[in-house]
């Protein structure tokens with residue numbers, strides 16, 4: 001039997017730590033990606049009476065297969081908790097998300113949640129955020145939008161479930177706040193993958209054999 005790489009064990013440990021925080025009777029936003037892939041079976045095993053919202057068709061299919069109750073996100077107007085992975089976490093708690101192109105739905109779900117818990121392996125901790133920053137763009141006027149966002153590259157993947165074109169901003173990120181504000185204000189950008197620290201309640205990061213809890217703004221990292 002081969003031993004899983006450290007990062008996989010760390011993702012699993014972080015996911016299991018997050019599952020322990022889910023309360024009976026709560027509404028839960030489920031993220032997308034390889035770390036969330038560990039979350040879903042661990043959550044299903046707890047057999048709680050919870051109602052979930054999924055951030056991607058892949059998460060929805062897997063969650064249903066495991067017996068989790070999924071509801072479309074057009075009836076609930078808030079969630080108790082959302083749990084999701086990240087591509088990068090900087091020391092102040094800024095995240096880059098959207099490696100799987102699901103960042104628009106992920107941000108909508110994270111913002112709607114009372115608590116947003118990030119789960120990650122230790123290799124996601126970075127000193128400074130770097131490109132790529134995932135983007136979802138409106139197909140209308142796509143090439144004019146791309147020209148204004150240079151340097152940028154189309155990802156060449158299928159559109160999002162909402163019809164958005166997935167691309168990546170490839171420029172410098174000297175100030176995540178400024179880049180986030182610029183991308184948010186650019187016509188044609190549906191959503192970008194920079195998530196501010198204010199959105200993150202806590203990050204649970206697998207670190208060797210332990211899980212470290214980081215709380216943005218608390219000086220815990």
Ligand code: A5P
Pocket residue numbers: 031032033034035036084085086087097098099100101102103106
């Ligand atoms: C999906 O679009 C992403 O935002 C993921 O949440 C993020 O890329 C983390 O993915 P992994 O858990 O696969 O590293």
